[in-house]
Amino acid sequence: MIEDGLLRKWLNDELTDAEKLAFSKREDYALNQDIIEKAKYFKASEFSKMDDFQTFRDIYKTKPKTKSINWIRPLLKIAALVVVSLGVYFTFFGNDLIEERTLASEQTTINLPDLSQVTLNANSEITYDVDSWNSKRRLNLKGEAYFRVAKGKTFAVITEYGIVSVVGTKFNVKARDNYFEVECYEGIVKVTSDTIMRHLLEGDTYRILNNEFSEVEIFDPAPEWINKRSRFRAIPFEEVIYELERQYNIKVVVKGADTGRLFTGGFTHTNLENALSAITQPMNLTFEISSLNQVLIHGNTD
Structure with missing residues (x-):
């Protein structure tokens, strides 16, 4: 914690004219100024933070002075200084990263700074930097979201499994465990995942x-889940179960059934019993609601 009153006020830009003059005559003024000037030129790191400015300054003042013939060591020192500087700078000068998320059985629509809209499905999350949005429209997605993008500069959706790039269009992205899917509902969507790149037109789907x-x-005008209904086309039954769990915040246990069988159909998000009937009857399965948050699905034992 910073105990020096003038230093604290200087970091917060709260010094009076007289205090500024006094602070500029201190022996450590050049050191403090040098640290802040160097920190300005780096982007934020999500992985490193310093407790406070005083801690970082002590490390900065006592960095080793010994020479080395190993050319790697100076680079490592520079890299360490960069990482620490990022943590100090963005701890004291703010972070404009916006995070929006939904829980199980939730759905929400977010208006982005350029008036683009994102509708998040259950158990999903987006993050983006509002400060740099006008110059670089990009966000990170975990889960599933439907995008209605206002025309402008390139709009990028970054996921663990691939990148989706558009200008102005409507599309859906699902990025869940071992399941990456992009559906284009309007315009042109560029999708890249590993070595597979495609340009999708209206009605095209890219799936891994x-x-x-x-x-x-x-052939739908928009994903059905935004209207409280999930639909599947030749999808392993286990993926259907995962989606049911997300939409109803329940735990499903399957006994005596092959969850790898492909399922085509859908279920509503508004009535659990109807949803279970819709996914079990076509598969010749039965279900039992054993408690408020657990369901058993049984295979046919005949």
Whole structure:
């Protein structure tokens, strides 16, 4: 914690004219100024933070002076200084990273700074930097979201499994465990995942499920989940179960059934019993609601 009153006020830009004059005559003024000037030129790190400015300054003042013939060591020192500087700078000067998320059985629509809209499905999350949005429209997605992008500069959605780039369009992105899917509802969407790149037109789908790539056509004007209904086309039954759990905040236990079988159909998000009937009857399965948050699905034992 910073105990020096003048130093604290200087960091917060609260010095009076007289205090500024006194502070500029201190022996450590040049050191403090040098640290802040160097920190300005780096982008934020999500992984490193210093407790306070005083801690960082002590490290900065006592960095080793010994010479080395190993050219790697100076680079390592510079890298360490960069990481620490980022933590100090953004601890004291703010962080404009915005995070929006939904819990199980939730859905929400977010207006972005350029009036683009994002509708998040259950158990999903986006993060973006509002300060740099006008110059670089990009966000990170975990889960599933439907995008209605206002025309402008390139708009990028970054996921663990691939990158989606557009200008102005409507599209859906699902980025969940072993399941990456992009559906284009309007305009043109560029999708890149590892070595597979495609330009999607309206009605095209890009899907990587369990490391297998496929392309199918869609005919709906928008994803059905935004209207409280999930629909699947030749999807392993286990993926259907995962989505049911997200939409109803329940735990499903399957006994005596092959969850790898492909399922085509859908279920509503507004009535659990109807949803269970919709996914079990086509698969010749039965279900039992055993408690408020647990469901058992049984295979046919005949």
